[in-house]
Structure formats: C-alpha cells, structure tokens
Amino acid sequence: MTDNHTSPAALIAVDWGTSSLRAWLLDADGQVLDARRSDQGLMQVANSDFAGTYHALVHDWVRAHGRCPAIACGMIGSQGGWHEVPYIETPAAPASLAERLAVIDTEAGAFHIVPGVMQAPAAGRLADVMRGEETQSLGALALDPTLAASARLITPGTHSKWITVEDGRLGTFATYMTGELYALLTAHSILGRPAQACAETPDPAAFDLGVATARDTGETGGMRALFSARSRWLAGELSAADTTAYLSGLLIGEELRSALGHDDHKIPICLIGDADLCARYQRALGHFDRAPARIIEDAARHGLWRIAEQAGLLAKEQL
Amino acid sequence: MTDNHTSPAALIAVDWGTSSLRAWLLDADGQVLDARRSDQGLMQVANSDFAGTYHALVHDWVRAHGRCPAIACGMIGSQGGWHEVPYIETPAAPASLAERLAVIDTEAGAFHIVPGVMQAPAAGRLADVMRGEETQSLGALALDPTLAASARLITPGTHSKWITVEDGRLGTFATYMTGELYALLTAHSILGRPAQACAETPDPAAFDLGVATARDTGETGGMRALFSARSRWLAGELSAADTTAYLSGLLIGEELRSALGHDDHKIPICLIGDADLCARYQRALGHFDRAPARIIEDAARHGLWRIAEQAGLLAKEQL
Missing domain, CATH: 3.30.420.300 (2-keto-3-deoxy-galactonokinase, substrate binding domain)
Structure with missing residues (x-):
C-alpha cells in the first residue's frame, strides 16, 4: 500500500x-x-x-x-x-x-x-x-x-532509574521516586505551603544548599533532612520562595548520595531526558565532583x- | 470564684x-x-x-x-x-x-x-x-x-521527633516525616494503588519485611528501597493487601536505621504516644536488636x- x-x-x-x-x-x-x-x-x-x-x-x-x-x-x-x-x-x-x-x-x-x-x-x-x-x-x-562497555545511565523524572551497562547489556538497576516525592511534598505536605503563597523566583543557591545538605547527611541519609525545608524557613535561613528549590535539591541530592555511594569516579555517567531536568542533575552532580560524560535528550x-x-x-x- | x-x-x-x-x-x-x-x-x-x-x-x-x-x-x-x-x-x-x-x-x-x-x-x-x-x-x-540523666525519647507520628535528654535537659533533636510520608504515599502515589482496591488484612510479616529491607539498605538508605513496595508486588513477592504494611515497615525502618546509626545500645529509649503506633515502633526496634525501656501514652x-x-x-x- x-x-x-x-x-x-x-x-x-x-x-x-x-x-x-x-x-x-x-x-x-x-x-x-x-x-x-x-x-x-x-x-x-x-x-x-x-x-x-x-x-x-x-x-x-x-x-x-x-x-x-x-x-x-x-x-x-x-x-x-x-x-x-x-x-x-x-x-x-x-x-x-x-x-x-x-x-x-x-x-x-x-x-x-x-x-x-x-x-x-x-x-x-x-x-x-x-x-x-x-x-x-x-x-x-x-x-x-x-x-556500551561500562556506564551508568540515569533517567531523571517521576521515577528516576539508575541503569548499569556492562558488556553492551543492561545490568542491575535501581529506582528513585524523586520526582513523585517532589510533586507530592510540594502539593500536599506542610513543606509546600510557604512557597504556595509566594510569587517570587527562588534563588538557585537554595537548590545548591539542598543538594549539599543531603550529601552531607552521610550514612544517616537525606530523610533526616527533609523537615529542614520547613525548619530552615522558620529559622530564617530560607525565604518562602526558596523552600521548594531547596526541597528539590534535597531530594536530588539524596538520590545522588545514595546511588553514587563509594563510586570510584571511573564509570562514565550519562544523563537521559528532558534538558531542564538533566541540567539540574548536572548541577547537582557537581556537588559530588562528578560531571556527566554525556546528556541525551532524544x-x-x-x-x-x-x-x-x-x-x-x-x-x-x-x- | x-x-x-x-x-x-x-x-x-x-x-x-x-x-x-x-x-x-x-x-x-x-x-x-x-x-x-x-x-x-x-x-x-x-x-x-x-x-x-x-x-x-x-x-x-x-x-x-x-x-x-x-x-x-x-x-x-x-x-x-x-x-x-x-x-x-x-x-x-x-x-x-x-x-x-x-x-x-x-x-x-x-x-x-x-x-x-x-x-x-x-x-x-x-x-x-x-x-x-x-x-x-x-x-x-x-x-x-x-x-533524666541520659535517654532518647521518640514521639512517633506525622512528624516523629527523636529527642536527646542529657542532664535533665532537652538537647539535640531530629524530625522524621515518617507519618506524613506514609499518608501521602498511600493516598496519592502509585504505591498506594494496589491496596486501595483490596479489602484483605495485611500479613504482619509484610511490615517486618519492610523494616528489615530498610535496615539492610545500610548507607545507601531507604529511599532507594521505596519503589520496592511496587516492584515486589509486580514480582509476586507481596500481595496487594501487604503493600501498605510493607511501606509502613519501610518508612519506620528507614527512620530507625538513620536515627539509631552506630548507637552503642547503652542509652535507654523511651517511646511516647499512641499505644498502637508505639507497638509498631517497638516491633520495628526488635529488628535492630533494641527494645524500649519505657512506653508512655499520656x-x-x-x-x-x-x-x-x-x-x-x-x-x-x-x-
């Protein structure tokens, strides 16, 4: 035909x-x-x-x-x-x-x-x-x-996947519910409230502070730091507008802290997905002294x- | 008067x-x-x-x-x-x-x-x-x-607090959003769906499996295991009814894993709050070889x- x-x-x-x-x-x-x-x-x-x-x-x-x-x-x-x-x-x-x-x-x-x-x-x-x-x-x-020889592919999103490539095959992988947690917490939890009443643009430094905070929790892990998106606002360390950017940094930072672990920096990282989201992950990776070998959108x-x-x-x- | x-x-x-x-x-x-x-x-x-x-x-x-x-x-x-x-x-x-x-x-x-x-x-x-x-x-x-001399007080709930008592004073403390996360994830996330269509009572063993799973994540942390409340159901390891009990165990287990850390088992733990919730935490503490010295409801x-x-x-x- x-x-x-x-x-x-x-x-x-x-x-x-x-x-x-x-x-x-x-x-x-x-x-x-x-x-x-x-x-x-x-x-x-x-x-x-x-x-x-x-x-x-x-x-x-x-x-x-x-x-x-x-x-x-x-x-x-x-x-x-x-x-x-x-x-x-x-x-x-x-x-x-x-x-x-x-x-x-x-x-x-x-x-x-x-x-x-x-x-x-x-x-x-x-x-x-x-x-x-x-x-x-x-x-x-x-x-x-x-x-194909060896890589870690990351697909940031609602459910971020970390996929290990070895000898041209897809090996072990893990899922982080980072995007879904961010959406739920900003829409429905106490953490989202300060920014809801606020039209200002957050300072990118708040995202960085979130990433660094999660990274520095070490083995206690980022869940312990989640409430700091509220307490830091109450303590005057964050503006209302900055709280959600900080939360985004905290969740992405915890994903990286957990997934990178004692990674020896030798396996190349590839970010796959939406350009804006990949840019956030690239920025966050910088706080772990890492850079993606490649970013692929399509x-x-x-x-x-x-x-x-x-x-x-x-x-x-x-x- | x-x-x-x-x-x-x-x-x-x-x-x-x-x-x-x-x-x-x-x-x-x-x-x-x-x-x-x-x-x-x-x-x-x-x-x-x-x-x-x-x-x-x-x-x-x-x-x-x-x-x-x-x-x-x-x-x-x-x-x-x-x-x-x-x-x-x-x-x-x-x-x-x-x-x-x-x-x-x-x-x-x-x-x-x-x-x-x-x-x-x-x-x-x-x-x-x-x-x-x-x-x-x-x-x-x-x-x-x-x-009063030395204790760790835990108030399980929407926002669990871990409060250190030293020399009769309230010292450092930390907040875990365990209860709020459980409520959000069961009501609004993909993890809550299987159990919503199901009237069966979960098996308490599912709660235990969740606690042990979070504990065994070690320093990678429990966020990496969150999605397993879905994938274990898809893989046939959990029934639909068991998924929320498992999730509850996972979240409480991550709280304990993070907060107990390298605790030397010498400082007495006291659980404060609702009897049912304290019983869950007591059960979860057992997976870390710990028991509360006291449970106080009023x-x-x-x-x-x-x-x-x-x-x-x-x-x-x-x-």
Whole structure:
C-alpha cells in the first residue's frame, strides 16, 4: 500500500507513558518527517480506548503515507496499558528486546510494543522494574557506542532509574521516586505551603544548599533532612520562595548520595531526558565532583529505531 | 470564684495540635476529673476562632467548677495558632519552659501556652523545631526520673521527633516525616494503588519485611528501597493487601536505621504516644536488636501538669 517515491515514511515511533505521549514519523534512514506530542498518557485515555487514541493521533500520517509499522515503548505495555507485554529479565541484551516485541494488528498498520525489563530479587538486590527506560538506554548506546562497555545511565523524572551497562547489556538497576516525592511534598505536605503563597523566583543557591545538605547527611541519609525545608524557613535561613528549590535539591541530592555511594569516579555517567531536568542533575552532580560524560535528550526515539531495525520491522514493511 | 469544697478542679490541660485537640480537667493532685477529645485541631478551627472553640469545649466545666487556669501545648502556639509563642533554644531546661509561658486572658480563666523549642543550626546539625513534643518529653521525665540523666525519647507520628535528654535537659533533636510520608504515599502515589482496591488484612510479616529491607539498605538508605513496595508486588513477592504494611515497615525502618546509626545500645529509649503506633515502633526496634525501656501514652498531660506546677499556676489560682 505504501509508495516509496511519494511516501518515504518507514516507521512510526511512539513513547507512550503514564502522563504523556510522543510520536515521530520516521523515514527509511530514521530521519524525523513529523513529530507530535499529546497529553493522552495512559491516565488520560478514556475507557482504555488506546486504538482510538492512536488512530486519532496518526490518521493523517497514514492518509498521506499509507499503512506503516509502529513501535512503542513505555507504560503502554503495562497491565493498565493497551496490551501487557511480559518483562524480560536482567541482564538484558538489546537483541532480546527486539525478539520479544508484542504485536497488535491495527487499521493503521502493525503496532509493536517493547517489553519492559525486570530485575529479579537476589541477595543484596531488590526486585525492580522499568518500562520505557530500557528503550532510552538502547538509544543512548546507539548514539554513543563508547558507553556500551561500562556506564551508568540515569533517567531523571517521576521515577528516576539508575541503569548499569556492562558488556553492551543492561545490568542491575535501581529506582528513585524523586520526582513523585517532589510533586507530592510540594502539593500536599506542610513543606509546600510557604512557597504556595509566594510569587517570587527562588534563588538557585537554595537548590545548591539542598543538594549539599543531603550529601552531607552521610550514612544517616537525606530523610533526616527533609523537615529542614520547613525548619530552615522558620529559622530564617530560607525565604518562602526558596523552600521548594531547596526541597528539590534535597531530594536530588539524596538520590545522588545514595546511588553514587563509594563510586570510584571511573564509570562514565550519562544523563537521559528532558534538558531542564538533566541540567539540574548536572548541577547537582557537581556537588559530588562528578560531571556527566554525556546528556541525551532524544534517547527514546533512537532506541525505538534501533529495536525496529533489529526486529526487521523496516525491511519487512518496505517490501 | 472557685470553691474547693464543691469544685476541686485546679487546672485545665490542653494538647492542641494541627489535626486534633485533647483536654483534661484536673484536680489539685493532678488527677483526671474529666477528659475530652475533639477533631477541632488548628486546621479545623473556622476563622481562627480559637477562643470560641475553647469556650465551647470547656464551658460546662467552668459552669460546674468556676474559672480555672488552663495550660496548652502544641501547634496552638505557632504562627497559625491562637497566639504565637517564641521558641526557646536547646538545650532546654524544664524551668525555662515554665518561665516563658504566654498568657491569654479568657472568660474561662487565664489560658497559658507552652513555648516550642528550636535547635539553632550549627556545624553538623540542622535547624529543627518542635511544639508539643517538649511538653511530652517533660511528662516522660516526670513519670520516669531515671530517664533524666541520659535517654532518647521518640514521639512517633506525622512528624516523629527523636529527642536527646542529657542532664535533665532537652538537647539535640531530629524530625522524621515518617507519618506524613506514609499518608501521602498511600493516598496519592502509585504505591498506594494496589491496596486501595483490596479489602484483605495485611500479613504482619509484610511490615517486618519492610523494616528489615530498610535496615539492610545500610548507607545507601531507604529511599532507594521505596519503589520496592511496587516492584515486589509486580514480582509476586507481596500481595496487594501487604503493600501498605510493607511501606509502613519501610518508612519506620528507614527512620530507625538513620536515627539509631552506630548507637552503642547503652542509652535507654523511651517511646511516647499512641499505644498502637508505639507497638509498631517497638516491633520495628526488635529488628535492630533494641527494645524500649519505657512506653508512655499520656505524656502530654503529665508534662502540662509539671510545667503548670513549676510556673506556680496551681498555687496562684487556688488562693
């Protein structure tokens, strides 16, 4: 049905998470022909009508370019998503993600979903799961192959993941609920109140003070310092506007304190995600005498492209 | 106006916090003549009408017994309360609380408010504040004078305080937002969802698993384990009903891990507060090979009585 002369589209790549959705129309070289972003994350899709939501999003692409294979990552493959795709276990080789794609037949073309990755519990290691970050990780490795030998990938966000890459595979990983804690504490706890009544811009130094405070808690840990976002305001050490910037620093600082541990500074760190958020993590890393080797913003799209290539999706549909 | 033959009432003691209010009518020996509990905490008092709320609560006591001095502790002395009472600084001697009472003249009698205590920031020590727990601490010392030489008092709750007693004074202290975090995470975060759809009773072993998990995080700290309340459910290690008991154990376990540190087991621990909550902390302490030397439920009333005695409130009004 496709015509490669008038229609160079080869793949629709979709990053479909809990609160938002991004889609890219890619040509046979992986170049972006068009892109869109929607707030139709899993939570916003009425009556679980994922098929309808997807068609509404891409119907003009299909009208212009014909049916096209699609590949998606993220919570869309979870129990509450379109179709639950079983996790694959760590250590996860890139090829194993491509081998375990789930496929849904839609009127716009075959819709593939990348499996999530589970870390099975073992001595000294907690069970953990990710959906989406495994694809971002592969995108990072595709963009910078030097990371494949050994790296720590960080995907800051609602649930930050710290993923160890070893010998080209995704190894142990850990989740920090830093973004969700920040949102909850500023919206619903006593810590958020002073800034709510305040229109001033916080001083970036308050963020730095939060990071340094969490870092300096040492093994007692940052939870002990959480209430200081209030007591430092009461003691006159922070302005009302500064309290949430301080809290942000405290939570990110605790994540770094915990995750970096006695890290020997030899394994390169790669930040993956939104530029503003990565900039905050970069700034926070500076308080631990660390700098990211790389910051990658469009890792999901590159990861989806790489997995589609490995799964032979492009070749198949172009015939 | 009082008549000691028909009216033995000597003091009204009030523990007035953010979400609740307790009041006791006490005789000249500190014995309870009557007690009441109300949900008219600071947040529920409309238009800041604290005087009206107080009179509604005690007007029948005053009608039966005549005007009577009152003494209150808790957030009622904060900026958002009836009257802001300046903090006194650590180390705080019991006498200094009695010397700094604020007084409001009301139609029911003089209403005294105990000041809160502030720990000023210093090297290796964060600013911190308490209002109410200083009075509970004095109550604990009054009930068990052996604690005065050296003890660690814990007041589990929304904001747990760990208060060091040295030479009869309240020394350094720290706040853990354990109860508030538990409430926020179960009500608003992804961690609370599995149990919301579930009427089963959790297995107490899930609480124990949470405590042990936080303890075993060591210096990486319990924040790294928070997401395991979800991933362990996804991995089949926890039932839906067990997830919140596990989370409670995780948060209390992290508080204990952080606060006990390299504690040498020599300083006696005293738990102060609600019996059910103290029982949970007692159980959690067992995972750290610790047991409370004492558990005290009615510390606020005893502390208020002790401060009233020291301030001469009883003698004055009985003349």
